[in-house]
Amino acid sequence: MPKQNKTAFVLLGVNLLTLSLLGSINSTIGQHGFFLYLPALFFLPGALYLDNARGIPLAFLTGLLLDQQIETIFGFHAFGLSLLHLLGSNWVRGVNYRKDFVTLVLQFPANLLFFVLWILWIKIFQDEVMDWAWGRWFIDLLASSIALIPLAIWMPRFVESLLDLIHLSPEGRKELS
Amino acid sequence: MVKKSDRRKSQPFLFLGLFLIAWWGLPASWKVFTKSAFSEFHAPLWDLSSRTEDLSNYWGHLSDSKETLIEKAKDYSRLKSDLELQGDRSIAIENEVVRLRRLKASLEKLESSLNLGSSQQFDPIVARVSHRSLSGWWQKITIRKGSSHGMKPGFGVISNKGVVGRIKSVGLLSSEIELITNPSFRMVAHFAGDDRPVTFQGSGIALGGRSVGLALDVPHDLTPTPEKPQTLISSDLSSIFPRGIPLGVVKDLGEGDEGLFKSGNVSLGLSLNQLMEVTVLVPRQ
Numbered sequence: 001m002p003k004q005n006k007t008a009f010v011l012l013g014v015n016l017l018t019l020s021l022l023g024s025i026n027s028t029i030g031q032h033g034f035f036l037y038l039p040a041l042f043f044l045p046g047a048l049y050l051d052n053a054r055g056i057p058l059a060f061l062t063g064l065l066l067d068q069q070i071e072t073i074f075g076f077h078a079f080g081l082s083l084l085h086l087l088g089s090n091w092v093r094g095v096n097y098r099k100d101f102v103t104l105v106l107q108f109p110a111n112l113l114f115f116v117l118w119i120l121w122i123k124i125f126q127d128e129v130m131d132w133a134w135g136r137w138f139i140d141l142l143a144s145s146i147a148l149i150p151l152a153i154w155m156p157r158f159v160e161s162l163l164d165l166i167h168l169s170p171e172g173r174k175e176l177s
Numbered sequence: 178m179v180k181k182s183d184r185r186k187s188q189p190f191l192f193l194g195l196f197l198i199a200w201w202g203l204p205a206s207w208k209v210f211t212k213s214a215f216s217e218f219h220a221p222l223w224d225l226s227s228r229t230e231d232l233s234n235y236w237g238h239l240s241d242s243k244e245t246l247i248e249k250a251k252d253y254s255r256l257k258s259d260l261e262l263q264g265d266r267s268i269a270i271e272n273e274v275v276r277l278r279r280l281k282a283s284l285e286k287l288e289s290s291l292n293l294g295s296s297q298q299f300d301p302i303v304a305r306v307s308h309r310s311l312s313g314w315w316q317k318i319t320i321r322k323g324s325s326h327g328m329k330p331g332f333g334v335i336s337n338k339g340v341v342g343r344i345k346s347v348g349l350l351s352s353e354i355e356l357i358t359n360p361s362f363r364m365v366a367h368f369a370g371d372d373r374p375v376t377f378q379g380s381g382i383a384l385g386g387r388s389v390g391l392a393l394d395v396p397h398d399l400t401p402t403p404e405k406p407q408t409l410i411s412s413d414l415s416s417i418f419p420r421g422i423p424l425g426v427v428k429d430l431g432e433g434d435e436g437l438f439k440s441g442n443v444s445l446g447l448s449l450n451q452l453m454e455v456t457v458l459v460p461r462q
Contacts, residue, residue, distance in 0.1 A: 020226070023222075023223070023308065023310070024226050024308075026309075026311070026312075027308050027309040027310065030310070030312075030382075030386075031311070031386045031448075031451070032385070032386050033382055033383060033384050033385045033386035033387065035311060035312040035313055037312065052189050056189070056193070064211070064215060065215060065218075065219070067212075068212050068215040068216055068219065069219060070310060070312055070315075071310065071314075071315040071317060072314075074208050074211070075200055075208070079193070079197055082193055083190075083193060086189050086193065090186070118314075122314055126314075128360070128361070129359075129360065129361040130314045130315055130359075130360060130361070131314065131360045131380070131381055132313040132314040133313065133381060133383070135383075135384055136313040136382070136383070139384055140312075140313050
């Protein structure tokens with residue numbers, strides 16, 4: 001159990017680092033009129049290595065950080081990532097996640113779902129204060145999907161290596177099974 | 178009958194649903210407080226990355242090649258000779274300053290004698306940009322100055338290119354600025370050379386990074402064309418900006434929704450990507 005707690009803190013650190021790096025990249029590339037919107041990156045490591053008692057708070061906290069950073073409704077990504085953690089943890093533990101296409105198959109539709117839900121939310125509830133033109137939405141979706149391919153493969157591998165390095169990986173996974 | 182294992186599996190979903198309902202019912206003030214706490218947590222990260230960028234630029238210049246150094250020395254000598262020329266002009270400029278000060282004093286005397294009260298005045302505070310978030314739905318920048326530097330929500334922000342936006346939220350050492358491209362950003366404006374107020378509204382960042390806005394409630398006799406565009410400037414009616422700060426250029430106007438006024442797109446001269454420093458306008462008490 002203490003190992004699960006340590007793993008949760010390590011994953012929070014990884015999520016925070018990835019969020020900050022993405023924020024910095026977006027800060028630079030925003031000039032070209034597109035934005036990397038990649039919320040689906042953040043649910044898979046928690047679903048792979050943590051139980052619900054730790055995975056959901058991690059997903060919720062990461063979602064709140066994302067909501068604050070990219071100025072979405074406070075709680076939108078927090079609940080979205082928590083739900084994906086619950087769904088993902090049921091799926092992912094039954095498959096061989098080490099195959100790269102599996103991580104992509106999980107994260108790609110999850111990201112698309114966030115894209116669709118968020119634009120619907122803006123068009124229905126936030127019409128007066130926010131706008132996401134359909135042209136921009138399509139370009140953002142295209143750019144984010146391209147960027148997601150290497151990142152979706154990299155992030156679980158990075159987490160695995162990191163947990164290996166600090167001797168948390170094998171036991172952490174055994175505890176869950 | 179529902180199996181026990183199925184019920185156990187669906188329990189977390191049920192708890193999440195209940196939590197969502199509870200979250201929905203939480204007071205907005207609590208959410209705002211939590212959000213600002215997260216913002217305070219993030220701010221040092223942006224500050225650090227911005228300072229690291231500054232430092233890497235500095236180190237980058239330190240390791241410039243011999244050719245670059247020669248080029249820079251040439252630039253320096255050009256600047257030096259230009260400085261000497263400017264020095265010669267300084268006497269004329271000093272005389273001009275004295276004349277303008279006299280004019281200003283007489284203007285203030287006239288204003289007080291007519292009981293007009295001078296227009297709103299501002300103290301400029303220069304701040305460095307630490308982070309930009311230019312998503313399709315919301316555009317904001319973070320600056321390295323916060324409440325400890327006298328920043329308050331609502332203050333106007335400008336740059337050398339024109340109006341940038343207004344301060345939306347303030348942390349201890351950083352502030353978030355809502356950019357003029359946001360659809361929620363509305364302000365009173367004028368066309369240069371015309372006193373009638375019109376409405377400016379942000380309209381996002383288009384493909385290719387072009388910043389756009391909308392000019393609304395424009396009188397019918399104003400007819401800018403692509404050959405003869407008209408500049409939209411800030412109005413002192415807005416109370417957070419002085420009059421005359423450029424917003425953008427209007428090349429064409431069409432009929433508004435109600436037919437009483439015209440409306441059209443505003444091309445903002447502002448390069449949001451190149452904003453490194455901005456000036457916050459602090460109203461004088």
